[in-house]
Amino acid sequence: MTKYNIGILLILSLVGCMQSSNKTEKKITASGRQAVLPDKDSMPAESIFHLTDSFQTQENIPFTLSMLKGKPTVVGMIFTNCTYACPRLTADIKNIADSLKDEKEKVNFLLVSFDTKRDTPDRLKKFADEKGLNKNWILLHGSEYAVRTFSVLLNIQFEKDAEGNFSHSNLVSVLDKNGVLQYQKEGLGAVHTETITTIKKLIQQR
Amino acid sequence: MKYILTILLLTGCFDVSNAQQKKTVSFEKKMLKIPAGNYKPFFVTKSNKPIKVAAFKMDESAITNSEFLLFVTANPQWRKSKVNRLFADSNYLRDWESDLVIGKKNINIYNSPVVHVSWFAAQAYCKWKNKRLPTVAEWELAGNAAPKNIKYTSLTEYILGWYKKPNLPVLPNIKTTYQNVYGLYDMHGLIWEWTFNFNSFISSGDSRGNTEDELKAFCAAGAINVVDKSDYAGFLRFSYRGSLKGNYCIANLGFRCAKTIE
Numbered sequence: 202m203t204k205y206n207i208g209i210l211l212i213l214s215l216v217g218c219m220q221s222s223n224k225t226e227k228k229i230t231a232s233g234r235q236a237v238l239p240d241k242d243s244m245p246a247e248s249i250f251h252l253t254d255s256f257q258t259q260e261n262i263p264f265t266l267s268m269l270k271g272k273p274t275v276v277g278m279i280f281t282n283c284t285y286a287c288p289r290l291t292a293d294i295k296n297i298a299d300s301l302k303d304e305k306e307k308v309n310f311l312l313v314s315f316d317t318k319r320d321t322p323d324r325l326k327k328f329a330d331e332k333g334l335n336k337n338w339i340l341l342h343g344s345e346y347a348v349r350t351f352s353v354l355l356n357i358q359f360e361k362d363a364e365g366n367f368s369h370s371n372l373v374s375v376l377d378k379n380g381v382l383q384y385q386k387e388g389l390g391a392v393h394t395e396t397i398t399t400i401k402k403l404i405q406q407r
Numbered sequence: 408m409k410y411i412l413t414i415l416l417l418t419g420c421f422d423v424s425n426a427q428q429k430k431t432v433s434f435e436k437k438m439l440k441i442p443a444g445n446y447k448p449f450f451v452t453k454s455n456k457p458i459k460v461a462a463f464k465m466d467e468s469a470i471t472n473s474e475f476l477l478f479v480t481a482n483p484q485w486r487k488s489k490v491n492r493l494f495a496d497s498n499y500l501r502d503w504e505s506d507l508v509i510g511k512k513n514i515n516i517y518n519s520p521v522v523h524v525s526w527f528a529a530q531a532y533c534k535w536k537n538k539r540l541p542t543v544a545e546w547e548l549a550g551n552a553a554p555k556n557i558k559y560t561s562l563t564e565y566i567l568g569w570y571k572k573p574n575l576p577v578l579p580n581i582k583t584t585y586q587n588v589y590g591l592y593d594m595h596g597l598i599w600e601w602t603f604n605f606n607s608f609i610s611s612g613d614s615r616g617n618t619e620d621e622l623k624a625f626c627a628a629g630a631i632n633v634v635d636k637s638d639y640a641g642f643l644r645f646s647y648r649g650s651l652k653g654n655y656c657i658a659n660l661g662f663r664c665a666k667t668i669e
Contacts, residue, residue, distance in 0.1 A: 247493050346539075353526060353606055353653035354493070360607035363456035 249354050250380035254347035256313070259325040259340040266351075266380060269339075273383075273403035274309040274376040275396075278357050280316035280367050281328040289389045290371050291332055297373070298337070300397050307404045310338045315352075315359050315367045317345045355382065377403045436474070436536075438464040438666060439590045446544040458544045465541060465549055466663040468581040468592040469520035469600065470532060472509050475500075478532050480507055485528060494527035498656040518580040520598045520661035526653040529601045529662040538664035540603040543648070545665055547641075550594040552587040559585075566595045566640035574659055595640075601662040605648045 244250055250267040258264050277294050279287040291312065298305045312334075314320035320328075325340040334340070343351070352359055359369035373396060375384040384399040441464070445457035479485045479500075486506040490499055501523045504510030509517060524532075526540075533539050541549070551562065559565045565585075584596035651660075 246491050249493070251491060251493060349604060349606075350527075350530070350653075356606070356652060358606045358649070360604070363458055 245379050245381050247382070248380035249351075249376065249382065252347075252350055252354060254343060254350060256341040256343040256347060257322045258342075259322055259329050261322040264339065264341060269309050269311065269376070269380060271378055272307055272309045273378055273400055273406075274311050274380075275400065276311045276313070276355065276374040276376060277372070278313050278315055278352060278355070278359065278369065280314050280369075281320050281324060282316065282366065288332075290373070291334075293390065293393065294373060295332070295334070297393050297396060297400070300393075301400065304401065304404055305337060308337065308400060310334070311341065312338065313341045313343065313348060313351055315348060315361070315369060316365070317343065317348055318365065356385075375399050375403065378406060436470075436664075437467045439467050440668070441465055441545070441549045441589055441591075444548050446548045448544075460542075460544050460548050462668050463541070463545055464666040464668060465545070465589075465591060466538075466665070467590060469598060469661045469663045470529075471518050471581055472503075472513070472521045473517045475521040475524070475532065476507065476509060478535055482531065482535065485531060490528070492654065494654055495525040496654045496656050498523050499525060499528070501656065501658075515577050515580075519578040520581060520593075522578065522598060522658055522661045523656040524601075524661060525656050526601050526605060526651070528656075530603075532662070533664035536664055538666045540601055540662060541665035542604050543602045543607055546600065546602045547644075549587075549589060549591055552589050552591070552594070554585040555588050557585040562595070563638060563640045569596045570640065570643060578659070598659050598661045599644070599647060599657075601660065602648065605651055606653070607648075 244267075250265075250270065252266055254265070256264045256266075275294055275297060277290050279290055281287070294310060294312075298308070298310055301308060312325075314325065320342055322342050325342060328334075329338060329340055355372065355374050357370050357372050357374075359367050361367055371387060371389050373386045373391070373393065374382060375396060377383050383403060384396060386393060386396050440462060443462040444460050446460050447457045479487075483489055484491075487500050487503060488506050500521075502510075502513055502516065504513070529540055553562065554565070557565075579597065581597070582592045584593045586592050587594055651657075
């Protein structure tokens with residue numbers, strides 16, 4: 202075989218290789234469903250801000266979790282038709298807010314609803330008004346998919362029953378300014394001394 | 408000499424990719440229609456009504472390593488070296504040789520269910536296929552259907568027989584256990600499978616009794632409320648799901664996708 206022939210072979214094989222990698226690239230763009238993450242590199246790997254699904258707030262504003270960046274966040278998952286556990290969980294988080302006094306302005310309070318059907322932004326707005334939750338509170342409505350993913354990230358179990366109500370675990374979670382889960386406390390009416398200490402520490406964090 | 412080396416290298420490369428291509432060329436996975444039905448939750452809930460499950464479509468078999476390779480090829484963020492630990496723990500695709508190589512030593516698992524995949528990875532795969540993961544109710548409804556091509560006394564006996572056996576060193580290929588009356592392969596006997604709402608069963612080793620329904624299924628006297636007390640296999644499935652986290656990648660846990668019928 203001459204050098205010339207070998208050269209051609211080489212080129213051919215390289216072209217073959219390049220073509221297959223081109224195909225791959227095309228597939229990525231064609232599928233298009235994998236959303237590109239915003240400033241991914243500045244986020245810690247464990248940040249739940251990597252979840253890019255869109256939610257709606259009680260003011261009917263589109264919301265992604267990365268919008269919580271910059272303040273620590275206290276999170277609860279609830280549904281507003283809940284007669285027993287949820288008002289108590291909301292009250293627990295409200296108590297945490299009250300204990301923070303002036304510092305509560307430096308914290309996000311986030312409630313995400315399990316009830317993708319009934320808890321529309323309007324319904325959540327009413328709930329916020331009834332409970333006296335001010336502008337530091339963000340109440341989110343999301344797709345079944347987004348809410349389930351959120352619950353999985355925070356290890357919160359929930360199940361919808363035949364009547365459309367939910368059994369769920371009662372967890373208060375604390376995220377740092379970059380969306381990394383730092384603390385969780387299970388239980389209703391739990392003693393939240395440590396939760397509050399954690400939040401205060403996270404407020405100081407740069 | 409240099410040339411020959413280069414060519415050897417290239418052909419070597421080609422051989423591998425050709426071999427993989429032969430294995431990975433697959434037609435669109437067959438989906439089967441599962442008729443609407445009522446699914447009785449395994450344990451008594453407050454309302455204790457059977458859950459109505461609408462008719463849906465389900466992959467006839469679990470997703471294989473070859474099929475999953477196509478997915479990670481097209482979605483670099485799901486490669487072993489790139490995946491976010493939040494979405495898959497360090498056991499993700501543990502048996503694969505590298506990002507895009509299942510490996511020659513693994514030649515027998517190309518057509519076996521992909522395992523060591525997280526819930527997030529399974530979700531992303533199904534989404535990529537324009538499908539979704541089945542719900543627990545859908546999966547259980549589909550999985551409870553009777554086998555049609557094996558001899559068995561009861562499905563529970565069959566499943567418990569499988570649970571008793573230790574994991575085989577090499578996971579068998581898909582379609583090697585049994586087919587049920589819907590035409591689905593290997594619903595039991597090969598792997599455990601992820602479901603969309605796997606985190607719906609309220610039980611966990613460290614919960615402090617603040618979740619409403621766990622007592623009903625787990626405390627000794629409470630077990631009276633379990634719907635089918637002989638369904639020990641179901642009990643195990645539910646407690647297994649309850650022990651999982653979304654980024655867990657486990658040796659015998661894979662998935663198949665479902666689709667809503669519009």
